[in-house]
Amino acid sequence: MTVRVGESANAPSFPKAALPLLDDAQLRKNVRHATDVIQHKRAIVVAEQKDWQQLRDAASAIKEHTLRHLDHYLLEFEAKCTAAGGQVHWAADADEANHIIIGLVQQYNSKEVIKIKTMTSDETRLNEALQEASIHPYETDLAELIIQLGHDKPSHIVVPALHKNRMQVREIFQQSMGLPNLGDKPEDLTAAARNYLREKFLRVKVGVSGANFLIAETGGVCIVESEGNGRMCLTLPDALITVAGIEKVIPAFRDLDTFLQLLPRSATGERMNPYNSIWTGVHPGDGPKHFHVVLLDNGRTNILADAEARQTLNCIRCGACLNTCPVYRQTGGHAYGSSYAGPIGAIFTPQVLGMEHGQSLPYASSLCGACYEVCPVKINIPEVLIHLRGRVVREKQSAANLEAIGMKAMAAIFKSARRFEAAQRLGRIGQWPVVSDGWVKHLPGLMGNWTAVRDLRAIPQQSFRDWWRTRKKESGQ
Ligand code: SF4
Numbered sequence: 001m002t003v004r005v006g007e008s009a010n011a012p013s014f015p016k017a018a019l020p021l022l023d024d025a026q027l028r029k030n031v032r033h034a035t036d037v038i039q040h041k042r043a044i045v046v047a048e049q050k051d052w053q054q055l056r057d058a059a060s061a062i063k064e065h066t067l068r069h070l071d072h073y074l075l076e077f078e079a080k081c082t083a084a085g086g087q088v089h090w091a092a093d094a095d096e097a098n099h100i101i102i103g104l105v106q107q108y109n110s111k112e113v114i115k116i117k118t119m120t121s122d123e124t125r126l127n128e129a130l131q132e133a134s135i136h137p138y139e140t141d142l143a144e145l146i147i148q149l150g151h152d153k154p155s156h157i158v159v160p161a162l163h164k165n166r167m168q169v170r171e172i173f174q175q176s177m178g179l180p181n182l183g184d185k186p187e188d189l190t191a192a193a194r195n196y197l198r199e200k201f202l203r204v205k206v207g208v209s210g211a212n213f214l215i216a217e218t219g220g221v222c223i224v225e226s227e228g229n230g231r232m233c234l235t236l237p238d239a240l241i242t243v244a245g246i247e248k249v250i251p252a253f254r255d256l257d258t259f260l261q262l263l264p265r266s267a268t269g270e271r272m273n274p275y276n277s278i279w280t281g282v283h284p285g286d287g288p289k290h291f292h293v294v295l296l297d298n299g300r301t302n303i304l305a306d307a308e309a310r311q312t313l314n315c316i317r318c319g320a321c322l323n324t325c326p327v328y329r330q331t332g333g334h335a336y337g338s339s340y341a342g343p344i345g346a347i348f349t350p351q352v353l354g355m356e357h358g359q360s361l362p363y364a365s366s367l368c369g370a371c372y373e374v375c376p377v378k379i380n381i382p383e384v385l386i387h388l389r390g391r392v393v394r395e396k397q398s399a400a401n402l403e404a405i406g407m408k409a410m411a412a413i414f415k416s417a418r419r420f421e422a423a424q425r426l427g428r429i430g431q432w433p434v435v436s437d438g439w440v441k442h443l444p445g446l447m448g449n450w451t452a453v454r455d456l457r458a459i460p461q462q463s464f465r466d467w468w469r470t471r472k473k474e475s476g477q
Pocket residue numbers: 266314315316317318319320321322344371374375376377378379
């Protein structure tokens with residue numbers, strides 16, 4: 001089983017990976033500027049939607065219902081898609097999905113594919129697998145193209161090149177496209193990308209896409225996008241392969257009414273995406289002649305089995321939680337060691353990989369709740385983070401380490417009033433070298449990490465219990 005979330009499961013911990021990024025002033029400026037702009041646009045279009053909260057409730061209810069009956073809706077999707085001329089493949093993990101896709105590309109005798117932005121293929125590291133099989137993937141989404149040509153990694157789930165500014169993009173295009181005189185105006189850069197991509201759209205015979213929604217009722221697939229590159233990839237190739245996580249299924253076509261109001265507003269601050277494509281199977285003389293859907297599990301059924309964390313699978317990948325998160329806004333996305341950054345990455349990645357990996361991610365949050373407030377499907381991210389922190393602690397407890405031993409000792413002390421009072425007395429005596437003005441300045445050894453970033457009051461000379469006892473004695477009670 002090869003469960004993956006983009007980078008390897010052995011990515012460095014969040015604090016380690018974040019440290020050099022915090023020193024990168026340009027990156028932090030780019031991330032702050034871009035997230036400010038999107039948040040501002042989002043706030044305007046959300047404010048004008050008077051039933052926003054009801055829409056969030058409806059979306060959350062649809063997702064919850066779907067997850068409770070996921071097996072039913074996936075089988076319904078498979079049956080309807082097959083009846084319409086599509087072919088559905090089931091992939092247990094990242095390797096199996098890549099293997100199926102490579103086999104299909106080879107079946108259609110192609111050495112190249114054009115790709116619409118798909119987080120799911122970033123998760124399985126499809127591009128690397130294709131290249132190993134001597135198949136060249138061309139990213140056609142502008143931001144993904146910047147990442148691919150710059151040999152970089154995505155840092156945001158909606159705007160993968162958000163950490164780059166125009167000048168940096170110009171440099172990448174100048175070098176990779178051989179355009180030394182390229183200007184840095186947005187129209188110069190988009191014209192360069194258009195020229196580079198158009199020939200590929202017309203030549204390459206196999207397209208690879210992700211999916212925003214899989215519609216069980218019709219067997220259709222829906223993709224929303226802003227640039228029109230998706231529409232090209234969905235209509236021009238002979239064969240189209242869609243790879244999607246199993247949680248992308250929704251029961252009925254009418255459910256799009258709810259999600260297509262929430263998603264563009266939350267993702268890019270638009271009332272509607274410029275391109276909304278919905279396709280169902282194959283139609284002679286219209287679009288691809290062959291259509292395949294690869295349904296990917298890759299750890300998702302493990303999340304489904306955890307009632308408290310299951311809501312993670314409600315995510316519609318809008319990125320609003322990233323834009324508002326005070327932690328993401330400081331570090332950008334690369335610190336998360338996964339294709340999924342920000343608050344959703346902090347809860348998705350450790351669950352998919354298993355709690356032995358990504359253990360630091362549930363702590364990459366101030367628990368301020370801003371992510372929950374903006375989430376269009378009402379995922380209570382802080383609640384899931386706390387739940388996952390509990391799982392991390394429980395796993396550590398089973399191993400013999402200093403923290404676990406310390407926690408066990410604390411538990412024993414807190415369980416007995418006698419032991420607690422004895423510990424207080426000892427603490428009162430032992431604390432004098434580190435106390436000044438009623439505050440503990442710094443604790444010795446490993447505990448010093450705690451007082452380095454937190455204020456800790458000294459143990460008072462008399463506890464409330466002591467004071468109460470004395471008072472009772474004095475009053476003769
Ligand atoms: S968790 Fe919510 S806010 Fe974050 S990406 Fe998913 S749907 Fe959007």
